[in-house]
Amino acid sequence: MVFRKKTLMFALFAVFITSAFKFLTHHSVVLVEIQQFTWDADLAVKRGHGLPESSINSWKNNVEPQKDSPLNDGTPSPADELTEEKPEDDGGQIPPAKSHFCLPNPHAPSVDVPSWRELVKIHRPALPIADGLVEEVDLVVHLSGELANRIFELAVAHAIAWRAEEDLDCSVRIRLSFLSQKIKGKNASTQHNFKKCFPQWRDKKFDEYDEDEMECPDCVLNRMKQNFGTDFKIEDPNDMTAYDVYDQFSQTLNKILSVRNNSTTDVGEKTVSFVRGHDLTVPFVYMSGCWQIWPVLQGYRERLRHLFQIDEDGPCCNLRPDPDETVLHIRGFLNEMPRVAPQLGFTEVDPARAVELLKHLSPGDRVALVGRFPEKLWGYVGTLKEQGLEVRVVPNEGKRVAPSVGFCFIQHAKRGIAGMAMSTFVQLGAFFSDAERVDIYLYDRGRKEYYSHKLDDFFTPDPKLNDRYHRHIFKDK
Structure with a gap:
């Protein structure tokens, strides 16, 4: 009986410790990541890949955290920690500098769906991007299925890219690339239909990166994970919501920017060929799944109708x-x-x-x-x-x-x-x-x-x- 009581007490204690760990992990993620990214940004500045202090101060002075933001609870913001040392006095004239942070774009059109403004600002601290270092981020879309499934995959990929351009104010451009599916007959017929029937897609190349050319998607992703210590894959689980999509992509985008800012090599200029005869900017975002998540498309219906306008005369x-x-x-x-x-x-x-x-x-x-x-x-x-x-x-x-x-x-x-x-x-x-x-x-x-x-x-x-x-x-x- 005593043994059973001790066993029960030990089990309850283990459950309590596990729950407490999960709670602390969930609620302290912002603070932990702020500290990590702040340290990385300082390191980037020391390596010559970071922002001039004038840009950092410009960001600090012009951006206020939202009232409900975890960054407004007394926790030092990334900008506060980056600007502990004041720049030398230059006569009170700080030269204007373009902000190279992934910050909310005040001119972005409002949409009735979860916004990356909150996700980047609250869930993930803004990351400094070295001036001129980041020009493009590749979003590699693994295509599958036939006509309608492919339209959905392409529509979601474009909506993500459009949202990034509209909702984030930074020097990142999303470049779409396509990895063709394994089933050759189905893939060929679907590509043929697209090129024949959709004028906007006649000059598009759907097989830039072929599964036979690529060692294998998972091998490539694993190699990137080994090289950079993090994962760059966004997937489509059954319980995904639009908020989850934006959160995943904003996390991945910030990880890429962090890697590029803090790499010991000049990642901005160097590309690594994972595919025979092709180059991708490294690291890149990899998207796989049917992605039938309607809220991602909200606000883009007319734009998508134009993109997938069928040839009505043929x-x-x-x-x-x-x-x-x-x-x-x-x-x-x-x-x-x-x-x-x-x-x-x-x-x-x-x-x-x-x-x-x-x-x-x-x-x-x-x-x-x-x-x-x-x-x-x-x-x-x-x-x-x-x-x-x-x-x-x-x-x-x-x-x-x-x-x-x-x-x-x-x-x-x-x-x-x-x-x-x-x-x-x-x-x-x-x-x-x-x-x-x-x-x-x-x-x-x-x-x-x-x-x-x-x-x-x-x-x-x-x-x-x-x-x-x-x-x-x-x-x-």
Whole structure:
């Protein structure tokens, strides 16, 4: 009995120590990093890679921490510690110096999403950048999937780069590079579709860095981690939010700037070739994952619509819905992966549930059915016609259409769009469209096990579109 009591007391003590350590680690991260980065910045100045003291003082005098900032609780700010020694008296005239800190840009447009202004200023102290040292930071995007997944990956990468330019006032420019996926056939067909159908992408090179050329992405990242003592990879876990994306990227960006300021070698001028025949600025940011995180795109809808404007005069857009048609998209996950789709919660509406999804329509209203497997759509026609709806399958011949044609068809819907929340294809098509109404559905299994945290994002990808979107959650059979 005594032994059990001692064991229990020891276990409780261990839990207490672990919890206390986690709490202190979480709440002291800003202070620890301020001290570390301040020391690094001082070291950089000594090595000749830091800022002149006039720039440091200029930053200190012109930037005040936010009221709710941890930097305003009596803790010395990076600028305070960097300016303990006053510069020599030069007659009271301090020459104007451009700030080379990653600081909030006062002229950045306001957006209704988490801002890097808070993330860089509060979560990560601003880092000094040596004058002229940092010109570009490479963001290497590991592409995967087909048309819609690739659009999403590219859209998120561009939104991150745009946000960095708008929201941070520093001498960093984000340069996008692309690493092609391993599946050669799928990759080649997707690249072909992009170049043929999207004018903005005809001169883009998607295979600058190929998996066969690169020793392997993980090897490269591990080598950078060994060389610089930190990780530069940002990933897309299932529970990622827009705030997490900005936080990850701001952390990674600051780590890169810290390395470049404090390296014993002139990293700003020297590039290290990790890829045969190609050079990347080192270290670079590596982004992998489908990145279906809608809030990252908020504020950039029109810009993205222009970036992914399809060639409407060519064969990529030769089928259009009529203005009074509601487009019902059936992705066909069960046809493509019959064993895996149910396990993943990729359940799509059957004809009876399609009637429920479209119950807002009246007899005489028109519906156009489109999907990857048009031969499977005919089973919906009879059931929908029984409701008095006029229904057609696109194309009428039942032949499969190119992904770009289906995407263009959805994008041009005016009356309405209905489809599955977990289909990037229909989600992006609806996001870029001017449809009056969008009905998005999800089955209960998928909601509970995979996407419960993303429901609001899936159903309302942009707050400005709230009035258009109608959500449906169906019970599993």
